[in-house]
Amino acid sequence: MKNSGLTAVAGISPPLPVRRIELLPSVAGNATKLFNGFFEWFGSLGIFSWRVLRAAVTPPYEWRELIRQLDEVGSKSLPLVAMAGAAIGVILSLEARYSLSRFGAKSMFPATLVYSVIQVMGPVITGLVVSGRVGAGMGAELASMKVTEQIDAIEASAINPYRLLAATRILACILMLPLLTIATDASALLTGWFAQAMVEPLSFHQFIANGFNGATFSAFLPQTFKTAVYGLIIGLIACFQGMRTRGGAAGVGRAATNSVVLASLFLILADVVLVKFILVFFT
Amino acid sequence: MATAYDIATKQAEPDQDSRAPVIAVENVYKSFAGHKVLNGISLHVNHGETLAVLGRSGTGKSVLLRLIIGLDTPDSGEIRIHGHSIAGLALDRMGEIRKKMGFLFQQAALYDSLTVQENVAFPLEHHRRDMSKSERADRVRQLLAEVGLDGDIDKMPSDISGGMQKRVGLARALALAPEILLLDEPTAGLDPISSAEIGELILKLQREHRMASIVVTHDLHSARTIAGRLALLNEGDAVIEGTFEDLQQSNIGFVREFLKQS
Numbered sequence: 043m044k045n046s047g048l049t050a051v052a053g054i055s056p057p058l059p060v061r062r063i064e065l066l067p068s069v070a071g072n073a074t075k076l077f078n079g080f081f082e083w084f085g086s087l088g089i090f091s092w093r094v095l096r097a098a099v100t101p102p103y104e105w106r107e108l109i110r111q112l113d114e115v116g117s118k119s120l121p122l123v124a125m126a127g128a129a130i131g132v133i134l135s136l137e138a139r140y141s142l143s144r145f146g147a148k149s150m151f152p153a154t155l156v157y158s159v160i161q162v163m164g165p166v167i168t169g170l171v172v173s174g175r176v177g178a179g180m181g182a183e184l185a186s187m188k189v190t191e192q193i194d195a196i197e198a199s200a201i202n203p204y205r206l207l208a209a210t211r212i213l214a215c216i217l218m219l220p221l222l223t224i225a226t227d228a229s230a231l232l233t234g235w236f237a238q239a240m241v242e243p244l245s246f247h248q249f250i251a252n253g254f255n256g257a258t259f260s261a262f263l264p265q266t267f268k269t270a271v272y273g274l275i276i277g278l279i280a281c282f283q284g285m286r287t288r289g290g291a292a293g294v295g296r297a298a299t300n301s302v303v304l305a306s307l308f309l310i311l312a313d314v315v316l317v318k319f320i321l322v323f324f325t
Numbered sequence: 326m327a328t329a330y331d332i333a334t335k336q337a338e339p340d341q342d343s344r345a346p347v348i349a350v351e352n353v354y355k356s357f358a359g360h361k362v363l364n365g366i367s368l369h370v371n372h373g374e375t376l377a378v379l380g381r382s383g384t385g386k387s388v389l390l391r392l393i394i395g396l397d398t399p400d401s402g403e404i405r406i407h408g409h410s411i412a413g414l415a416l417d418r419m420g421e422i423r424k425k426m427g428f429l430f431q432q433a434a435l436y437d438s439l440t441v442q443e444n445v446a447f448p449l450e451h452h453r454r455d456m457s458k459s460e461r462a463d464r465v466r467q468l469l470a471e472v473g474l475d476g477d478i479d480k481m482p483s484d485i486s487g488g489m490q491k492r493v494g495l496a497r498a499l500a501l502a503p504e505i506l507l508l509d510e511p512t513a514g515l516d517p518i519s520s521a522e523i524g525e526l527i528l529k530l531q532r533e534h535r536m537a538s539i540v541v542t543h544d545l546h547s548a549r550t551i552a553g554r555l556a557l558l559n560e561g562d563a564v565i566e567g568t569f570e571d572l573q574q575s576n577i578g579f580v581r582e583f584l585k586q587s
Contacts, residue, residue, distance in 0.1 A: 195430060195435075199447065
């Protein structure tokens with residue numbers, strides 16, 4: 043902006059540079075875009091969820107595809123969750139033994155390990171591991187099908203893609219997560235016991251008896267079956283991200299990444315609500 | 326001896342039955358991000374007739390096919406299949422109409438995790454559960470034989486050429502014996518010999534199955550071979566619709582330029 047002769051004579055300093063003033067509309071514009079994008083994403087997810095739900099409850103049902111997905115989500119994730127559980131078991135065993143020894147509560151070790159694994163670590167670790175493996179895989183697979191028009195071809199063949207692709211995958215995740223969590227828990231308890239038994243001999247039978255002493259089903263079952271909600275989150279977000287992909291190979295990559303990141307994030311946030319829900323209604 | 330075009334021209338003769346058109350597109354508009362792709366286009370196709378939709382790249386030809394099969398919805402206007410409007414139909418209801426339609430995508434859109442045989446069998450497995458496994462297998466073999474692909478049934482789509490993928494896509498589109506066939510650039514990306522072979526194949530299938538067809542192409546020679554009637558699109562609307570002779574006799578500048586460059 044020019045410094046007019048009048049302002050120069052009056053000794054008034056020139057106005058603020060234009061660039062500094064333009065920052066404000068730019069920040070406001072980006073914030074508005076972010077705000078709109080946030081609600082647009084949730085709105086689209088809501089519409090997608092409704093279509094999947096409607097497709098899932100109306101025949102003809104895709105039993106063969108569901109069985110295929112149960113194998114894909116369940117059997118093929120089993121080695122990974124078992125390994126993750128085994129690692130967690132050893133880590134918890136080492137940490138718990140050290141902490142409990144400091145407070146003279148070594149006898150609490152079995153119960154500490156059992157409750158830590160089944161109530162907290164097992165479900166969360168299973169959810170995150172499956173979110174990474176299954177979420178990325180599903181997101182990428184469906185995204186690849188979207189960009190190569192395979193999903194359009196399914197729809198053009200008079201087959202409901204929400205029923206065939208999304209509902210089967212989401213249901214498989216819901217059904218398999220609790221079972222995989224049990225596998226993780228079993229693996230963690232086994233290796234946790236083993237790590238402890240290497241230092242202080244303790245039979246597995248005694249370990250289990252001490253660990254579950256006084257426990258009821260309500261102490262463990264809700265925490266295991268809450269992972270069905272994790273499965274819903276993982277399946278829903280992976281399918282949603284995959285089936286709305288655009289942009290070729292880059293879009294496929296974004297869909298896979300976003301599936302994992304968003305599923306993991308929502309899973310952890312959901313756990314906050316679920317833990318409170320279980321504490322209020324089941325304990 | 327009758328040429329392919331003569332045969333195609335004969336197909337263009339109006340059906341003696343005075344039924345409504347099988348496909349009717351009326352005053353359809355479609356925009357994407359403010360850019361108008363279809364600008365009030367209207368056309369129709371009768372039973373047993375083949376219409377070729379020509380035009381430059383980006384003039385909305387493929388979009389038109391996607392609207393007819395219901396993969397997109399028009400901003401305004403009406404599309405009727407067998408006299409029934411497809412506007413606002415639920416997915417499952419639209420599925421009932423799609424069972425009578427076959428669609429060949431520009432890149433064939435084969436399911437890349439399934440073999441050639443499984444690709445063609447896919448619609449049969451979902452819609453013809455009354456057929457036994459061996460009946461479905463026989464039907465798949467018959468369809469693949471029709472398109473000249475008997476020996477490659479266990480190959481994956483990535484293991485076959487572009488021309489062969491188009492043939493598989495065509496076989497899959499015919500699996501449910503459709504009354505309507507939509508072909509999006511069936512010869513795009515193919516060498517001249519393969520293009521001619523696909524063109525002859527489409528002509529043969531039309532003679533045998535007597536479907537109402539729309540072929541989208543930018544290849545005038547292919548359009549003359551396959552179709553009895555041609556519509557030339559420019560700026561989202563059909564500037565002319567008729568036989569090849571009608572196009573040749575037209576005084577419209579764009580039509581003359583298009584014919585000159587083809």
